[in-house]
Amino acid sequence: MTLKWGTKIGNWMMLLMAAVWLVPLVWMSVTAFRPRKAALSGFWSLDFTLGNFSTVWSAAPFAVYYLNTLLIVVCVFAVQMLSSTMAAYAFARVPFAGSGIMFLLFLIQIMIPADVLIFPNYNILKDLSLLDTKLGIMLPYLASAFGIFLLRQMFKTIPFELEEAALMEGCSKWQVLWKVYFPLSRPTYVAFALVSISYQWNNFLWPLIVTNSVENRPLTVGLSIFAQSFEVGVQWTEVSAATLLVITPLLAIFLLFQRQFIDSFIHSGIK
Template sequence: MLAFVGAWLIPLVWVIGNAFLSKAMFSGSGGSWTFTLSNFERVWKAAPFGIYYGNTLLVTAAIFAVQLVTLTLAAYAFARIPFVGRQAVFMLFLVQIMVPPDVLIFSNYRTINALGLLDTKLGIMLPYFATSFGIFLLRQAFKQFPYELEEAARMEGSSTPGILLRIYVPLTRPIYLSFAIVSISYHWNDFLWPLIVTDSPDNRMLTVGLAMFAKSSEAGVQWTDVSTAVLIVAAPLLIGFLLFQRQFIGSFIHSGLKG
């Protein structure tokens, strides 16, 4: 395990070294082992990373916020509300898990184009507002709660939204945290769909902006600049994991589901 971790850390250490040491040190021109932040200042000014950060934060947060609503309502419906064809509809939802997202790119692109949402932030977000994985995860958790708990709440005069907010959501916080890790990391690192659906820097995501920066004539084969840009993009997720790694690991442990 230690050998595996060491092999995984090699590229990360190399990127950090390139980002914080002088360009001359890694270009073979005889630089010294001097800690510097000038690489970040130079790279930040070379491309509109501030705009990319704003776009990525907005898209990632908006997708997650809408997903919380849609997956909670859908999971409750599949777990607690009897209706004709419930199992068949749920199986159709599960089919989405088996279909790779790349297979749907062409049909999603045609839909976004027909709606006039190309090169917009809403166009990036729209295909991800519903998630079959999150619905499945939360439905399994909701099904474990005894019906008597909900019946007691209704006898006290609580409505269905009140039951969701006061009983189901608080008791499934580990599930929500587990899903948050998956959703936020996926959409923060998503590249192909934002690349296809956007053209202008005003709507460009961090991953696409990084690719454009790496291919630009200014960056060329300057690995120091490219590594610095990579660290700028990856830093929020790395810092978040280091700060909340116990909560992250605990959420996955406590989200183990039965049945």
């Protein structure tokens, strides 16, 4: 009986926390579709408009920001997937001296905040003449210790007999990796993709520091500059519309793949 009531209380607490989390999102979504006077009046009305989005789209180069962000997100994830897959396979299936210590060093990287490395990374990019470039934004994130850890945990759950059978059929190590391990780990790749894409999509501080031109700014930096511009000021309708334009693709991706995201962590042994 006590366990039953504890479960009910836990469920209600989660629902309450979810409702609290949704309040700013709902307020922003409603404000984005309301006329300026109606949004600031403090009274509810049925007046809605799409003019805020057209104003935002014409007031700032959001099309350029979108293209920059998509290019950064796709390129970073593609390189991360390749490097993390090879490293995870080596840690899971290739015995070599010092593998445990080296894997521990990779795990330590997860505990180091990325902001701590901003100054040395900036100096390196300056020496390489990569400041204010898309490659400069991507370079510190082309390897992922979290991705290596997640994929290693998944690869260790795959029966080794499948690899032996593939090798007996004449497959090379590369073919085993991409024809055996990759298909069986697809949910984990989906989860890693969500983590990588959401991080790069929301990354703000590092692109803000290393970019100065519109041609290289991602959405987060562009949104910040737009919200502080003189033309917009504190007009919450335009700012809400711009914010909704930025976060909608990310929300849609998460809602589509949330089941795979949760299942992959369960199968990888992460509670």
